[in-house]
Amino acid sequence: MSHESGIDVYLGLDVGKGDHHATALNRAGKRVFDKPLPNSEPKLRELFDKLQAKHGTVLVVVDQPASIGALPLAVARDTGCQVAYLPGLTMRRIADLYPGEAKTDARDAFIIADAARAMPHTRRTIDLANETVAELAMIAGFDDDLAGESTRIANRLRGLITQIHPSLERVLGPRIQHPAVLKLLDQFGSPARIRKAGRRRLATLIRPKAPRMAEQLVEDIFTALDEQTVVVPGTDAAALIVPSLASSLQSVLDQRKLLATRIEELLEAHPLSQVLISMPGIGIRTAARILIDVGDGSGFATAGHLAAYAGLAPVTRSSGSSIRGEHPSRRGNKQLKRAFYLAAFASLSQPESRAYYDRKRxxxxxxxxxxxxxxxxxxDVLFAMLRDGTFYPAAHTGYGLTKAIEAPFRAPDACWWARTTVESTDTSHSMSPAASACACAAWSIRSNVPSAAHRRKRVWRLAHDPYRSGTSRQATPVRNFHTIPFRTVRSSSRGRPSAGCGSNGCTSSHSASDSSWRRITRP
Known part of the structure; x- marks a missing residue:
């Protein structure tokens, strides 16, 4: 595969802040260069030009394509070298296949180069990002840092208020990031100072930031202040810290607003922005993350590859007959997975997404x-949109989101015992309930399949028992197993079925070879 790609030298770089370690291998795996390399453009350019002049086409492979690995990749592109990167986790697992336990820069650089040569499927291509995507990546990364910082400050602020006055925190805590609340805490950082300011002064201070809830918020604050008369130790110290935290939190939130404006401007300049935003649930920040990590989708062969990269494709785990099934993936791009998850949650107000979600529930x-x-x-829908350059209404047809999904039959609360679905080998019957609990006609449903042809451990789906009050749970059916051929019989003159058909409305089964009634037991 190396010969087919036309690569003559594989240069692995274990990147660092001040110096990299470079190891170059030819097609046969022989070292042609193995020395430390300063992280400066002249030295990098000199090495790349020398290897190309002496050996031919050079592939530069790094383990970190961003941050400290950005300069080597930029210089390599400028000199005409091909570039790729080996994910750090992949490199560490490949390192276990090589002899020795040492962890050195020289060993890591050799493993990067040799893995790119001998296992080309492990390396990832690096597309040349345009200026818009590069700026988006930097701003989005800083915005993520600010989001974490705002959460940390808000939690710290709520913790301090809870320590000195729990009742006040119950009023201000849920609105801790509101500009009116932050301005209040910045001006009056303790319960005593808030009480001393008075209702009129607080309302005047809050009203410009929260004109609708100013009066009610002030009343709630003073009601909470009246619930506590003792002063908790540390209140005076908290009065010095709370205004500082409130000011810091407001500053972080203001920075996020400025970044959101810049992100929106950059998205408008990108041709795929309108395609992404046309999909319900995808906003400015989510679209920026998808554009940074996915681009136009050309780097993924199918939608399944994109789902696996995002960590949303289920993983099959089986071992003989004891362990089998699909489980959520623990790998993938965490930031991209979070973006897709939040977008799906935000799309539940849309009928197609809600119908699919309800079906899974x-x-x-x-x-x-x-x-x-x-x-x-x-x-699947997003991949088709990026591939064809179409907007959401034209792209989602045929992927199952708009398919009509009928809810399974649910009996009224009065007929909770009649909700039963029987699945046999060849037939599936749904039993309709009686009109009410006071008039329930006797009825019987038999399977069309002969009892001798029935398989053992047939799956039954039964509704949950009601609450003690008699109301229905209206919940997802549970799965039960029965081990003998059966016919389902229920009879009743009124109210619930008689004891002969099982107490409390339980379904009973009868076998052609066994005349006794047996109640189904639930696991």
Missing amino acids: REGKHHIAALIALARRRI
């Missing part, structure tokens, strides 16, 4: 699993 998946399944399905 009825299948027994919990909330997070259903959202991950929705995010995975939306990747």
Whole structure:
């Protein structure tokens, strides 16, 4: 494969702040260069030109394409070298295949070069990013840092207020990032100072930032202040810290607003921005993250490859007959996975996404699993949009999001015992409930398949028992197993079925070879 690519030298760089370590291998795996390399453009350019003049085409491979690895890649492109990168986790796992346990720059550089030569499928291509995407990546990274900083400051601020006055925190805590609350805490950082300021002064201070809730917020604050009369030790010290934290949090939030404006300007200049934003649930920051990590989608062969890269494709784990099934992936691009997950959550107000989410919930998946399944399905749509350059309404047809999904039958609360679905080998019956609990006609449903042809351990789906009050749970059916051929019989003159058909409305089974009634037990 190396000969087919036309590469003559594989140069592995273990990048560093001041110096890199460079190891160059030819096609046969022989070292042609193995020395430390200063992180400066003249030295990098000199090495790249020398290797190209002496050996031919050079592939420069790094383990970090950004940050300290950005300059070597830029110089390599400028000198005509090909570039690629080997993910750090992949490199560490490949290192276990080589003899020795040492961790040195020279060994890492050799492993990077040899893995790129002998295992070309492990290396990743690096597309030349335009100025817009490069600026987006830098601003989005700084915005992520500010988001984490704002969360840290807000938690610290709420913790201090909880320590000195829990009732006041219950009022201000949920609105801790509101400009009116931050201005209040910046001016009056302790419960005593807030009480001393008075209602009128607080309302005058808050009203420009929160004209609708100013009066109610002031009343809630003074109601909370009246609930505590003792002064907790440390209140005076907190009065010095709270204004500083409030000012810092407001500054961080203002910076995020400026960055959001700049991100929006950069997105408008990109041709794919309108395609991404046309999909429900994708906003400015989510579109920026997708554009940075996915681009136009040409780097992925199929939507499945994109889902695997984002860590949203399920992983199959099986071992003989004891362990099998699919599990969520623990790998992938965490930031991209978070963007797809949040976009799927935001799209639940859209009918197609809500229908798909509800279907997964009825299948027994919990909330997070259903959202991950929705995010995975939306990747199929997004990949088609990027591939064809189409907007969402024209791209989502045919991917299952708009398919009509009918909810399984649910009986009224009064007929909770009648909700039963029986699945056999050849037939599937749904039993309709009676009109009410007071008039339930006797009825019987038999399977069309002879009892001798029934398989053992047939799956039953039964609704949950009701609450003690008698109201229905209206929940996802549970799965039960029965081990004998059966016919389902229920009879009742009124109210719940009689004891002969199983107490409390339980379904009973009867075998042609066994005349006794047996109640189904649930695991």
